[in-house]
Amino acid sequence: MVAAVRVHKTGGPEVLTYEEIEVGAPGQGQVKIKQRAIGLNFIDTYFRSGLYPAPSMPFVAGNEGAGEVTAVGPGVTDLKAGDRVAYVAGLGAYATERLLPADRAVKLPDNISYEQAAGMMLKGMTAEYLLNRCFKVEKGMTILIHAAAGGVGLIACQWAKHLGATVIGTVGSKEKAELAKANGAAHTILYREEDFVARVKEITGGKLCPVVYDGVGKATFPGSLDCLQPRGLFVSYGNASGPIEGMNLGILSQKGSLYVTRPTLNTYTASREDLVKTANNLFDVVGKGAVKIPVNHTYALKDARKAHEDLESRKTTGSVIFKV
Numbered sequence: 001m002v003a004a005v006r007v008h009k010t011g012g013p014e015v016l017t018y019e020e021i022e023v024g025a026p027g028q029g030q031v032k033i034k035q036r037a038i039g040l041n042f043i044d045t046y047f048r049s050g051l052y053p054a055p056s057m058p059f060v061a062g063n064e065g066a067g068e069v070t071a072v073g074p075g076v077t078d079l080k081a082g083d084r085v086a087y088v089a090g091l092g093a094y095a096t097e098r099l100l101p102a103d104r105a106v107k108l109p110d111n112i113s114y115e116q117a118a119g120m121m122l123k124g125m126t127a128e129y130l131l132n133r134c135f136k137v138e139k140g141m142t143i144l145i146h147a148a149a150g151g152v153g154l155i156a157c158q159w160a161k162h163l164g165a166t167v168i169g170t171v172g173s174k175e176k177a178e179l180a181k182a183n184g185a186a187h188t189i190l191y192r193e194e195d196f197v198a199r200v201k202e203i204t205g206g207k208l209c210p211v212v213y214d215g216v217g218k219a220t221f222p223g224s225l226d227c228l229q230p231r232g233l234f235v236s237y238g239n240a241s242g243p244i245e246g247m248n249l250g251i252l253s254q255k256g257s258l259y260v261t262r263p264t265l266n267t268y269t270a271s272r273e274d275l276v277k278t279a280n281n282l283f284d285v286v287g288k289g290a291v292k293i294p295v296n297h298t299y300a301l302k303d304a305r306k307a308h309e310d311l312e313s314r315k316t317t318g319s320v321i322f323k324v
C-alpha cells in the first residue's frame, strides 16, 4: 500500500482525502515510479472541483511529478529500474508511487533535481509551447503576460526576456510585482487596482501588443482583447478566475481582426517527438541558467488540502511542489 490523495466526489479543497491505495505491477507499456517530488498545478483544482471531468471516480489527483523508475512493464525498452525521470501525464500524481505510460516519461538530466523537475515540467513545457510555437515571440516585441508572478508566469517572463521581448506582467500585489520584475518583467501592472488596458496603452505608447497570454480567464476578459494590436493573437490558456463563457466571435472583428486560440499542453506534446523536443528545450534554458525555476512553496502530501486552498486564494507565487 502507498500513500495517496484521492477525490471521491468533486468539490472544494476539503474533498482531497489522504489515504492508502494499492499500486500494482506495471502493465504493457507502463513503468512504476517511486516519486520524489510532485507538482501542484491550477489544473489540479479544475479536476478536483469538477470544472474538468475526471475520466473515473474516485481518482488520485495531480498530473506532474519526478522520481525513480522501480519496475518496467512488458514492451518498455528505453527505460530501466533506477532511471531518474519526470513527467506530465494523466491523473495519478499525488501518490508516493504510481504507474505511468512509459512514453510520457522523459529522462532527467543530471543537472536537474527532482524538486526542480516537479516544479517545471508542466509549467515550463507550457511556457515553451506558448512562447515558441503557439505564437513565436521574437526580439523587440512587447508582450502581455497575465498573472506574471504565478507558476507559469514566472517561467514565461524569464523565457520571454531571454528571447529578447519586453514583458508587461499583471500581478495581484506589490510583492508579486517585485518578484515578476526580478524574473524578467520590464513593467508590472497591479490589475486589482489599476486599469490594465489603460496602463498597457500607456506603456506601449499606444502601439499595444502582438500577443496576450491569459491564464486568468473571466476576470481579464474582454480587457485582454483591448491590449492587442490589429490582427493580434489572444492566447486564452487557463481559467484561474473562472472560464470565459459565451464569447461572440463578432468581438474579434470589432476589435481589429483579432485571432484567438485556446491551446493545451496535451495537444502540443501529443506525439513522443514533440514531448521530447519540448522537454529538451526546457532542460536547455534551465541548464544554461537563462530560466530559473522558483520553487517557492513546499508541502507534505498529507497537506494537499492546504496547498489547494493557498493556490486558489492567490497566496502562492512561482512553483509549488509536494515533497515525498
Ligand SMILES: NC(=O)c1ccc[n+]([C@@H]2O[C@H](COP(=O)([O-])OP(=O)(O)OC[C@H]3O[C@@H](n4cnc5c(N)ncnc54)[C@H](OP(=O)(O)O)[C@@H]3O)[C@@H](O)[C@H]2O)c1
Pocket: 040, 041, 042, 043, 122, 123, 126, 147, 148, 149, 150, 151, 152, 153, 170, 171, 172, 173, 176, 215, 216, 219, 237, 238, 239, 240, 241, 242, 263, 264, 265, 266, 311, 312, 313, 314, 315, 316, 317, 318
Ligand atoms: N492550457 C495549458 O496548456 C495550461 C498549462 C498549464 C497551466 N495552464 C493555466 O495557466 C494558469 C496558471 O497556472 P499555474 O498552475 O501556474 O497557477 P498560478 O499562476 O501559480 O496561480 C494562478 C494565479 O492566477 C491569478 N488569479 C487571478 N485571478 C484569480 C482568482 N480569481 N483566483 C485565483 N487566482 C487568480 C493569481 O495571481 P495574482 O494574484 O497575481 O492575480 C494566482 O496566483 C492557470 O489558469 C492554468 O490552468 C494552462
